[in-house]
Amino acid sequence: xxxxxxxxxxxxxxxxxxxxxxxxxxxxxxxxxxxxxxxxxxxxxxxxxxxxxxxxxxxxxxxxxxxxxxxxxxxxxxxxxxxxxxxxxxxxxxxxxxxxxxxxxxxxxxxxxxxxxx
Amino acid sequence: xxxxxxxxxxxxxxxxxxxxxxxxxxxxxxxxxxxxxxxxxxxxxxxxxxxxxxxxxxxxxxxxxxxxxxxxxxxxxxxxxxxxxxxxxxxxxxxxxxxxxxxxxxxxxxx
Numbered sequence: 001x002x003x004x005x006x007x008x009x010x011x012x013x014x015x016x017x018x019x020x021x022x023x024x025x026x027x028x029x030x031x032x033x034x035x036x037x038x039x040x041x042x043x044x045x046x047x048x049x050x051x052x053x054x055x056x057x058x059x060x061x062x063x064x065x066x067x068x069x070x071x072x073x074x075x076x077x078x079x080x081x082x083x084x085x086x087x088x089x090x091x092x093x094x095x096x097x098x099x100x101x102x103x104x105x106x107x108x109x110x111x112x113x114x115x116x117x118x
Numbered sequence: 119x120x121x122x123x124x125x126x127x128x129x130x131x132x133x134x135x136x137x138x139x140x141x142x143x144x145x146x147x148x149x150x151x152x153x154x155x156x157x158x159x160x161x162x163x164x165x166x167x168x169x170x171x172x173x174x175x176x177x178x179x180x181x182x183x184x185x186x187x188x189x190x191x192x193x194x195x196x197x198x199x200x201x202x203x204x205x206x207x208x209x210x211x212x213x214x215x216x217x218x219x220x221x222x223x224x225x226x227x228x229x
Contacts, residue, residue, distance in 0.1 A: 004162075039218075047208055049218035060216055096163065103216050104153055106174070108163040 002027040004097050004109035012091075012116050018084040022097030022109060023077070030075040032056050035103045038071065038082045040093035041111075048093075052103055053080060060103065087116045120144045122209050122221035129227040134199050138224045140209035141191040150212040152192040154183055157223075158205040166207075167194060196226075204228045 008020035032055035051061035098105030130136040154167040167183035209221040
């Protein structure tokens with residue numbers, strides 16, 4: 001069964017770039033069939049879709065974040081990544097990575113908390 | 119864009135059935151598939167229903183999904199409630215650009 005694990009700094013300073021990686025095991029990121037998503041949950045709030053990247057590298061980002069988001073695949077490491085630039089405290093959240101056979105999450109990682117603070 | 123509205127919380131006794139609603143504010147609920155996700159503390163989130171009513175392998179048949187065009191809503195039904203079902207549940211659908219839209223989440227308490 002596929003497993004996903006987020007990793008990256010737990011603390012990022014305002015105006016800097018948040019960088020997270022999702023390591024995939026139990027399945028190849030190069031299959032081309034799947035969609036690889038990022039979803040976040042700010043403290044005490046609901047879920048917010050960040051975006052997804054397909055197995056062939058096409059992307060779709062939340063319009064409210066689009067100007068600051070970049071997603072990419074690294075087949076050599078079986079990982080995919082999220083970069084979010086110019087962060088503020090509003091970007092503090094638990095960030096989840098996920099895989100789906102359609103542009104929606106199927107399997108999820110456990111999530112990682114990223115705090116934006118000086 | 120549209121919104122998905124869920125009750126903030128529901129509570130039911132073990133062994134009973136609970137239904138969680140997810141109402142779409144505009145556009146037809148039938149126009150895009152609805153998914154349901156379970157968030158339990160200390161565990162990775164899981165998909166319990168996809169494409170309105172389909173259950174991933176490993177999800178018990180106590181979980182079922184449906185849509186109702188007359189109320190423009192989707193529903194997640196959990197029968198034979200167990201304490202392990204206590205969690206937060208989120209519905210999700212798509213807009214016309216394939217952007218994901220999530221409901222606000224429903225906290226299910228089994229007492």
